Amino acid sequence: MAANGPARERRETRRVDGFGEAPAYVGVVERRPRQPPVPVVLAPGAVELAGPLFGTRDVGPFDADLTRQHPGEPLGERITVSGRVLDGRGRPVRGQLVELWQANAAGRYAHRLDDRRAPLDPNFTGTGRCLTDDSGRYRFTTIRPGAYPWASHPHAWRPAHLHFSLFGTAFTQRLVTQMYFPNDPLLPYDAIRNALPDPDARRRLVAVYDPDLNEPELSLGYHWDIVLDGPAATWTAPASVPAQGGR
């Protein structure tokens, strides 16, 4: 549709040095704030240092297995994706909600705005949820999503990826991100991942193939740990920053 056409998407990217023809995503220009965010150091007990709690009733029995949400089996390569959710000090984030959404094996989302020429799979929706366990571990069984074209530039195919949403113990730790697969030839060309200027940060979004996570004769295993940023309740402010100072 016109509103999602190539001209507009092209405006959402800029070229970056060191990536040849691969641009980096800068977002929708009209939606980007012009002012830098105002730094706030939170006093103990601040609202943002707590966060919502989730419970086992928030997750249904098939929510973490995206291959069992329909009467039939979805097409595609079965994968198991697991890892730990940690805070910046390496402590597990326990009992927190992890949400996942993705394209099907043909690279199409079960969403009304995705009308590209690729088949929907009646046995695959592509959404999942789970709670982390006492060691911060999450685990999903799903299918490997397909790559899909994205109109930002002539070679723009999104590499296979899973969209993840995560909560920490503090509202400040909220994270929405994307996981990628190792050795994907599309990775160096991906404008979305290239939006991160730091190559180490880009690498941290790529899972590791882990045969120990394979389910025999069923699925290939990928390991991906997630570290949440932002102050948690026990975070202490550097002495040089004025409490709640704003500019």
Added chain:
Amino acid sequence: MPLAPTPSQTIGPYFAMALPFPGGADLAPAGHPDAVTLHGYVLDGPGAPVPDALLEFWQAAPDGSPAGAAAGPRRDGDAFTGFARVSTGEDGHYALRTLLPGGAPYLALCLFARGLPHHLFTRVYVRPPGDDPLLAALPAERRATLLAAHDAARPRSYRFDVRLQGDEHHAETVFLHFGGAP
């Protein structure tokens, strides 16, 4: 030595298939007599509505305590959860039902949208803020962007618009940085 954080990536256009859930806009228990409506528009720089934004609110309970009831997608609607998740409609509008927070006079807001590489944090002040240090440090025209409008003729309604980008005629909403990566 702290672990390097997992970086953020844009929420993209398809989050609506996974993240919104029934009752996500109801923080107040069903039928609660003190429930108020908080609503408004999310607008871009030229003033166009943003129809694909996701707003998450987190606030203290009316007694000032951090809220505690299970806040997730299968909430029962009987308890105050402190957490809301709402998406904007085609007109950029959102609305939620809540109870005014005790203690800190604001709701924390985390906003995601297609086209934002990273989410944005801000605060919605719904009561007179007293000597709030954040507000005190802001110039008046910027401070006003964090105050929900309250019309005495509609005592149960609060209005808070988010302007993602300002220009010479419109103040940009103040967004906040808590000490993680900006």
